[in-house]
Amino acid sequence: MHKILNVALIAHDNKKDTLVNFCIAYEAILSKYGLYATGTTGKRIMDETHLDIHRLASGPLGGDQQIGSLIVNKEIDLVIFLRDPLTAQAHEPDIQALIRLCDVYSVPIATNLASAEIFIRALNDGELNWRLD
Numbered sequence: 001m002h003k004i005l006n007v008a009l010i011a012h013d014n015k016k017d018t019l020v021n022f023c024i025a026y027e028a029i030l031s032k033y034g035l036y037a038t039g040t041t042g043k044r045i046m047d048e049t050h051l052d053i054h055r056l057a058s059g060p061l062g063g064d065q066q067i068g069s070l071i072v073n074k075e076i077d078l079v080i081f082l083r084d085p086l087t088a089q090a091h092e093p094d095i096q097a098l099i100r101l102c103d104v105y106s107v108p109i110a111t112n113l114a115s116a117e118i119f120i121r122a123l124n125d126g127e128l129n130w131r132l133d
């Protein structure tokens with residue numbers, strides 16, 4: 001059990017600008033939550049917003065697995081993972097493992113901007129507060 005909800009933010013290179021712009025647009029909401037990100041994504045968000053992020057390793061170097069481990073420990077309540085569906089990733093098995101763990105632990109995961117917009121509004125409306133129980 002934890003006292004605030006935690007959000008993981010991850011984006012592949014071709015989606016990083018989109019995620020940074022998303023974080024700028026929703027900075028006031030995101031600032032109320034614990035924020036985790038893979039290495040390069042976290043650096044970009046911190047450079048371009050005032051958000052404080054727990055940065056993990058870069059995705060290809062194990063960052064997705066670290067997020068997965070946090071999910072197992074029930075420390076992540078929402079994942080926003082803007083994947084690049086058009087570019088092969090060397091660490092594809094890690095990406096699949098992260099998505100699989102979201103399904104194992106029923107953690108909401110948005111893999112594109114449209115679903116991210118819906119989830120962030122749901123978060124702001126308290127629709128994920130059941131995870132605090």
Ligand SMILES: O=C(CO)COP(=O)(O)O
Nearest residue numbers: 038039040041058059060
């Ligand atoms: O590769 C990633 C997710 O699979 C993201 O890693 P970075 O944030 O370090 O670029």
